[in-house]
Amino acid sequence: MTQRIVEIEIETEEQPVARCSNCGSSxxxxARVRSAFWHGDRLVVVEDIPAVVCENCHEQYFDDSAIVVLDLLRGDGFPEEKARRELRVPVFSFSDRIASQGDA
Ligand SMILES: [Zn+2]
Incomplete structure (x- = not known):
């Protein structure tokens, strides 16, 4: 019995190199990323979003299917009972920081 070696052609020149539209880096x-979204007065975090990330400027790009899922979540109103866990988020005021600048 002879084994046939099947050559798989890897298409390298077919597609133009994808580039970051923010900084032009290729x-x-x-990656799977997490992102925060405002929903009315609520801040919600979505993890495990498939994205393309620029190594240079860290811009994140979501493809159409990811955006559809995010829109569905938004349409559902990001229901609390569906959340995996909750984060406590510290809230700062810009003007508090300015006010405390004179102290030393
Ligand atoms: Zn970039």
Missing amino acids: DIYE
Whole structure:
């Protein structure tokens, strides 16, 4: 019995190199990211979003299917009971920081 070696052609020149539309870098990679969204007065965090991230400027790009899922979540109103966990988030006031600048 002879084994046939099947050559797989890897298409390298077919597609133009993807570039970051923010800084023009081609140093981009796929990753799962988390992002925060305002929903009315609520701040919600979504994890594990498939995205393309620019190594250079850290801009994140979501593809259309990710945006559809995010829109569905938004349409659902980001229901509390569906949340995996909760984060406590410190809130600062810009003007508090300015006011305390004179103290020393
Ligand atoms: Zn970039």
